[in-house]
Amino acid sequence: MPEFDFESLKSRYSRFLSKRDCSKTLIKFWDAPQGDVIEMAGGMPNAGFFPVDSIDVHVCDKPFGQRSEDGLVAHMDRNEPSDMPLSTSLQYTNTEGMEPLLKFARNLTQKIHPPAYDGWDACLVMGSSDGLYKVFEVLCDEDSTVMMEEFTFTPVISSVKIQGGHVVPVKMQLSADPKMQGIDVGLMEEMLDNWHVGPYKHLNKPKALYTVATGQNPTGMTLSAEKRKQIYRLAQKHDFLIVEDDPYGYLFFPPYDAENPLKNAYWEQDSSLTPQKYIDEFLVKSFVTIDTDARVIRLETFSKMFAPGLRLSFVVANKFFTERVVNIGEVSTRAPSGVSQAVVYTVIRELGKRHAAEYENPIDAMFAGWVEWLMKVAGTYTQRRNIAFKSLYETESYKQGLFKVMEPSAGMFIDLKPVWSQEDLAKADHFDHIMEEMDQLNACLIKSGVQVVLGYRMAVDREASKDTCDFIRVTIAYAKDDEQIVEACHRIGAGFSQFFAQRQK
Template sequence: MAPPAATETNGYAFSGYTDTSTPSIKSDKLSINGVPARRSKAPPFIGGLAAHTCSDMYKSSIAGQPKAKRWDHRITEESQSRQPSSLKAAGKYLSIPGLVSLGGGLPSSQYFPIEHIDVKFPSVPHFSEEETEALGVIKRIGKQDIANDKSIYDLHVALNYGQATGSAQMLRFVTEHTEIIHHPLYQDWGCALTVGSTSALEIAFRMLINRGDYILTEAYTFSSAAETARPLGAIWVGVDVDEEGLLPSSLDLILSEWDPSIHNNKPKPFLLYTVPTGQNPTGATQSRQRREEIYRIAQKHDLFIIEDEPYFFLQMQPYTGADAPDAPPPSSHQEFFDSLVPSLLSLDIDGRVMRMDSFSKIIAPGLRTGWITASEQIVERFVRHSEVCVQNTAGTSQIILFKLLEETWGHAGFIDWLIYMRLEYTKRRDNMLFACEQYLPREVASWVPPMAGMFHWIQIDWTKHPSFGQKSVSDVEDEIFHAAIDKGTLASKGSWFRAEGGAADEIFFRCTFAAAPNEQVRIGIERFGDALRDAFDLPGRISNGLSNGSTH
């Protein structure tokens, strides 16, 4: 089965999702152009110190849509016992005109030793480093910009304590963005900012998983997710995958045939963790049909889904070979939206999906900022945990993102940036694939071109190794790994990502095309190919007049 093309239409972006199993949606969905009109009809924006905020202040009210399913039967005792922070809750009174606050612990901003911050951003559509150097926009973030009527966000607010939901300024933006892209199908959805997806995932696990519970995920999964859950006592169950990622038939079979007597007397799992787009580590992308099938199985078995989607906007055109011209950019935002495989959130009518978005892969990971989208109940429990844990996303990160996304680019410019990122990563993906075609021995190495994300998943046929039957698969994997290191290339072992841990009966390596320059990627793949030839006693490569190791 071929992987889904990024050009596969989602069928819902602006024309309405037409699956008869879901309710209809009003035709006046929020669009980028509709944001100013929406804001003009809203109550006055309040974004002062520790301003109380929630997504209901910024999203559409969709009459006739269902409310989310309740998850009381899945929320852990730890999470259920959390009460609202008394001090955070008092923040709602700070907006009262003339109120003298003697009740909180907010320090005076006059003692913040930062008067202003200057940040230079790319201007639309001049996004490259060279263009930003020449044409970039410098934004000054001052301490008293709100009082001086220069902005609705300043250092006086950003550098002080804030709400666990995130600032009103950034929550408004991500709520509008979520509605523009995903158009959730039930009434009581909302967002909350996070300190990146790893922190969000740890909170979600503690909300939903008790010690000894099982979690479903792809057979090969994001290693940090596994390492986050295991100390909490969770046990991973790997679901078979193919070129499109998680296999619905395997998921259904595991749940239908679950036998508590051979699983520590535990009932069948109710939590599915999945990375549907550009899955880490395999690079697989679930098609629309695949996502619909997974969602139906989730309904059948009453699963709750954590949809981890850092690579959602890095969906690419199909790889057509080294000599093919670069894919043209979408002709409009509409065409870009239509090219995206729809999210599980956009298919969710029950409120059984918690989606995790992140700025890490599309802006910068050091900002440690992302957001979740889920039902009101799940968001409220998430915020209760955040209040006594991370407290809130760093104010400096929030205000820098606000200055970039709100005051410099706007929603339209942000989409232009995402289109730019898609094209740039497509070029990087193509460069790695071309290098693989040139340098890897096809006798033992095979792969499926990734359709999204940052990773290329290479399978190695270890049955052709000279010591097959004498060495274990782990020993052969280790031999290849160290041979590549000796040649000067680091590639991640596939065994590091096995959901269930333990020995495997197959060998994969994960290579990223995200960080190194294109020429370094080419060199790295060439060295990896040389390491494979050495490990498998294959003849040296002769290609384009170059023999093994002749270039370095």
């Protein structure tokens, strides 16, 4: 396994840094206490000034459950837990995150997505939006170009543009075939090989690819291991970094069985789905696992699998890059909320206590407890996916062939595409008016009582994606229960019917 020390990473990757990052200076006026001294330097209030004696978090160990049956309570006070008591977590803490939680994040990464080199690290950030802002602040200048999947979480574009940078879409294959899904590697290669004569020749060659590689937002597509390797080889050949945003990776869907629509591999009785099998066979390996060059920056968040209100994510990258990200925090946000860190850490620790007997090292028990929770959440999403598919496939408008389902392989989203008639498709200008058409569809869906997202609004370049942006994004994450998903799917069916009825007039 390649090994990189800090200096070699620095000499290898400094050329990727933005001018703004390079000009950044940290001004510190204090020193760490030296030896056995009374600390009268730092402007920190003693923990005795905090109006909090203790915090008890009653853990809920299954989705949509009440308190766990064995009454798991994450307890914190000025001394507990000993490695992250309130007197620490409510105090000023290290910008990169508190060590016990960082250790957990590193351990999780090593076990699920082991990087292919030595010399990586993790740092905490305030959610992945904050993480991406910092990453692009480290990387982007006015003359920087970042590639993105042609449909993406478009607010990320703002994070590049505020640095003055430019974004360029890469075409995707929107396919049900797991081998085909996601970035069209052939077109990407062609674009890069012919950059200086291509449509983006006025821009510099890309410094980075931003990708949601698993359960992509909004398409639900997942890049196969083979495609990841091909893309990584392109990154080496054309020397760009890969920024992998992975909020949905744990929400992997087993294949849908139309004969047995409610079948759920996560929930089968005598289940053969062990945590190890989930990790080895269900979860798709991150780009970091093939990253022999240390050129991948991975973002993982607690937002989807724990709670968004925590504002807590972590960045995994080579330790030169994590230090740059932390340094931006030093002059801006400082550390993520210590309360959030304490809640996440103690709740996961509590979830792990059931496994305490199995493992010598508490961090392994925490890992086991956390993966168990991830599987419960993924199982519930799979149930929701099943119900949504079943309900959609049962609608009259589906049976009439008015829309198709772009079956996702992971994540929170199901995308639906109207099926245009041969007549429509024969018109040379059909896709010139696609946004107006989709707005019409949207109006019908709202009239039917369902709010969705229009695919074209998530296009990096609407014109460049006009032939494929005719889909709507539906989330199964927010509905209050299965019944509401069924009802929403009926309404969606009704909306499509109304749309096509209206068009015929």
